[in-house]
Amino acid sequence: MNPFKNRHLLTCQEWSVEDIERVLDLASDLKQKARIGVTTDYLKNKTFFMLFYASSTRTRNSFEAAMTQLGGHAHFLNPKTMRAGDTGAPEEIADTAKVLSRYGHGIGIRIYFPEFGEGEKVIREYAKHATIPVISMESDVYHPCQALADLMTIREKFKETKRLKYVQAWAHSPNALRVSAVPNSNIQIMPRFGMDVTFVRPPEFKLHPDITNQARISAETGGGSYTETDYLEEALKDADVIYMRQHSTLDYGKHGPEKEQQIIDKYSDWTLTNDLMKLAKKRAVVMHCLPVDRDHEIASEVLDGPQSIIYDEAENRLHVQKAVLSLVM
């Protein structure tokens, strides 16, 4: 009856464009209903387990509030206080996944490792053994709920996404060391909806070739395009959407934080300012998944200016997640 029932969401690449359209339709409907105060008890008395191997503000609060708005409840779980698989205690992931599958209706996991792909492996191990849907709440590789929220927000602003110039840009931050899950996910999803994606970063901050290959395939099948460049100003020219955010090098796990900092420091001018904004179209919007390192990644004048849509973007996390949870649980 419901083809979404029990489906995992680990990357949007495993969901079709049609599937994603259904999610976004439902998300818009749920957003409207929340505003006018219509009760949506779609998951009444159901349980969603949230395993946070890494910390969070938006993800935890948006998922927990999502379950409450749907009439259910989310457990905020720190695997260190459980006896889950990979924290030195004897319980294997397979056993934790099978037991949670008997108690509730969905599992969310956030996990990073210094080595690219290690956290993603843990999520896939849960998905292999769980008999209830597993939703990635961000690994070191993908952040599908952020990608869906970002796509939803762009559609709200522009309606038509075909031929929009979407710029995914690396940004300077002396404070943040961030996994590349957001740029990885977004350069893959946007071309599927017809956008022309430009990914701009210093040469040391290339993404994993598997990721960019997938972005190119997405462009071919989705009618958009994918280009990569080293030159920030060139990339920003005539942009409709600018998503500017720090991410770590692929070698971070090998060379460590000190060497990483030296590389980051070479690019201290990669900050999105009002001056740089003049290169983009007048109607351009500025995005960031938050938390943002103000005045390093993006200037406060831009973040608090009329082109910033960062809080709408954050809000849409809530609504796309309610849509996904309602469909799969």
Place this chain on the structure above:
Amino acid sequence: MNPFKNRHLLTCQEWSVEDIERVLDLASDLKQKARIGVTTDYLKNKTFFMLFYASSTRTRNSFEAAMTQLGGHAHFLNPKTMRAGDTGAPEEIADTAKVLSRYGHGIGIRIYFPEFGEGEKVIREYAKHATIPVISMESDVYHPCQALADLMTIREKFKETKRLKYVQAWAHSPNALRVSAVPNSNIQIMPRFGMDVTFVRPPEFKLHPDITNQARISAETGGGSYTETDYLEEALKDADVIYMRQHSTLDYGKHGPEKEQQIIDKYSDWTLTNDLMKLAKKRAVVMHCLPVDRDHEIASEVLDGPQSIIYDEAENRLHVQKAVLSLVM
């Protein structure tokens, strides 16, 4: 329609006597309904965020149970596991406040700092940027929900509050180092409801002059009175209500715990005993916001005796909070 909608509760001084009457009326009604098992789904599927920068038993459990009794849900949040403003991570309070405002319907905050007023500033920073109501769950300056619960409890016991002698007394405790939010709040609210407030403490334990000035103004406008004294026995004479509890000196942040302990030790006889109780009226009641340092602040014989109303007082936290949440969210 609802003039309480979206209002912050940071100190009761910012709410009128009439406002407070409405809160207490609703609190009594909610208390009765809870006892006879009437469902009160006033905040069905709504979310209240509780940010605990400091630990808690009563506040956390009474707010979380309050939201459950109203059909909603409270998130128990440790800012250290989030990336909230003032814990070294890059997210600013303004951003956290704005994002939470998109996900839920109210924010509660408990925060102390060694310097008087620093925690209060953080709460007011949240209130400035949040578009949903912010409720103080105790700062280093105010504890409005405790003050409301205490007032409610006194009214339950005496009906008429005019001309009651309310004694706020410092107490000895070698174990506790407590902020003065409770005496600060209570000496301000009680005179507004016609009580004659006596604040008694050793000379080193004076409250901040801004606080006592406000208490005097409250007395003038509310028909009660405010007096201060060094002499415990004199203060207790003919008391109707005795609220006896340790609080730190104003200089604690400057001179540190060792010097503080020396000062505390000078007043090791400031314990409320059955003997001292004889000075008060026969009908006098004994209050404490808990946790109490038994046999230091108040003797167990008094705490467990017939004049103690400490558990009723604790219970009323639940009901006044349900009332406030229902009105503002």
Place this chain on the structure above:
Amino acid sequence: MNPFKNRHLLTCQEWSVEDIERVLDLASDLKQKARIGVTTDYLKNKTFFMLFYASSTRTRNSFEAAMTQLGGHAHFLNPKTMRAGDTGAPEEIADTAKVLSRYGHGIGIRIYFPEFGEGEKVIREYAKHATIPVISMESDVYHPCQALADLMTIREKFKETKRLKYVQAWAHSPNALRVSAVPNSNIQIMPRFGMDVTFVRPPEFKLHPDITNQARISAETGGGSYTETDYLEEALKDADVIYMRQHSTLDYGKHGPEKEQQIIDKYSDWTLTNDLMKLAKKRAVVMHCLPVDRDHEIASEVLDGPQSIIYDEAENRLHVQKAVLSLVM
């Protein structure tokens, strides 16, 4: 009207066989209703407090999901972040118990101490002062909810429990140091339902004489039997139910982990393998309360084989707990 109302569940020994039958009947009904999606709002908007002095996966998640399925909510509480009785802070258990009794409808506690019986004492102190029901979520002495879930699972598999051979066996594990609450509870409850219980362990791993005496009394009154032996192979012969799990020596608190490890190492062949399974009846089932130390306590081939009922057993925790909570709260 409801004779279960407000009753504590600290050990099944304090509940009659008839009481336990009512729990299991309701648990089966709730299990069926959960499967077909019937709403069971039996504890709508009610609060259950879970105090975890020790960590947990199954217990926390099954109790929290249980409350959600019943329309209520469970607070996940770490006494270290509260100011509860025995963690060095000044609040006494009596006060915490009395205050929580004003805010909610039930209290669950998990607590172990190195010395046998110390944790159980804390739970009984809460039960003495609480005016709402207290449920043991496992102490160093008893784990009544596990015992009920295990009994329910055995009844599902065999229907008739009279004359079933139930073997409670110690198992080798170099990683786990476990309290004996599960064997203690299970050797007491199974004979009350007519089972023939054999408890097999190396001589150093005897249970407390008070526990085994109770098991013998249970056998006399319940129509089952209780035997103890040192010989694993002999015990497993013709078994219907095999429950094999590590537990610590009674002297562990005295002699410490190093000496304990030496004793454990003497019995490294106490692992349940397919070879050993041949001694049992063909229809025999294998149980473990989880987390299991795979290939030490029980071989993976057995755990993942057709005779293992470990996940059914884990699931039934949820349903018996919903039944107990519904009856007492």
